[in-house]
Amino acid sequence: QLAAWLGLVPRQHSSGGKQVLLGISKRGDTYLRTLLIHGARAVLQSAKHKQDAVSSWANQLMARRNNNIASVALANKNARTVWALLAKEREYCAPIISA
Secondary structure: OHHHHHOOOEEEEEEOOEEEEEEEOOOOOHHHHHHHHHHHHHHHHHHOOOOOHHHHHHHHHHHHOOHHHHHHHHHHHHHHHHHHHHHHOOOOOOOOOOO
């Protein structure tokens, strides 16, 4: 729900049993959302040259979607990760990719 509060999830419009996903909702803290998206853009730029788990996920996403959608998706993922770390009072431990 943090990602929805930050406006990092698509707006939904439903009518007559049909659901339409629109652009991001832009609710919540504009400054925090901007920081998350700019950070995600920086990660996406450097992901092309890395082989870690986040870079692998980001490269697959950029192959399917345009850069703006990929940056919002990564910002959404980062927001959920930050929330989980803060809620459980843990430190971040990067996932390991097996070769």
